[in-house]
Amino acid sequence: MHPNRLARECVLKALYACELSQEPPEQVLLSTLKSFSDQTDLNIDFIKELYTRVYENKNWADKHIEKYLQNWEFARVAMVDKLLLRMGICEIVFLDDVPPKVSISEAVEIAKVYSTGESSGFVNGILDAVYKEHIKNENNKQKDDE
Numbered sequence: 001m002h003p004n005r006l007a008r009e010c011v012l013k014a015l016y017a018c019e020l021s022q023e024p025p026e027q028v029l030l031s032t033l034k035s036f037s038d039q040t041d042l043n044i045d046f047i048k049e050l051y052t053r054v055y056e057n058k059n060w061a062d063k064h065i066e067k068y069l070q071n072w073e074f075a076r077v078a079m080v081d082k083l084l085l086r087m088g089i090c091e092i093v094f095l096d097d098v099p100p101k102v103s104i105s106e107a108v109e110i111a112k113v114y115s116t117g118e119s120s121g122f123v124n125g126i127l128d129a130v131y132k133e134h135i136k137n138e139n140n141k142q143k144d145d146e
Helices: 003-018 027-034 045-055 058-070 079-096 100-114 117-143
Strands: none
Touching: 003 027, 003 045, 003 079, 003 100, 003 117, 027 045, 045 058, 045 079, 058 079, 058 117, 079 100, 079 117
């Protein structure tokens, strides 16, 4: 397994635990990291950056998710799907060293393992829409700078 896939799964587990716990986010991440018996394969820097970005931008990412929901209420979106969408959105927007198509693909593959049968298509559709909007905004920003 690629180290960043394992890292994303670690972040997903930590974010899920954070949603259910009253513990401080930093403590939840440390506890999650300790649960991995072999930490040599973990990309700790990537984990910390992605976890922090998602945690700090949760409400912002949720607004992006809500924007692209069709005939579905945000409250009804499965927690794992919300977390994967938040992660994908934050990767696309904030992590320049990860190609957006890789972020989308990874979120889809992780959804296949940890969520429902329909989740991978759902996650793909939302993240693809966010990516297209992000590209459009970046192109507009470049035109404005010229």
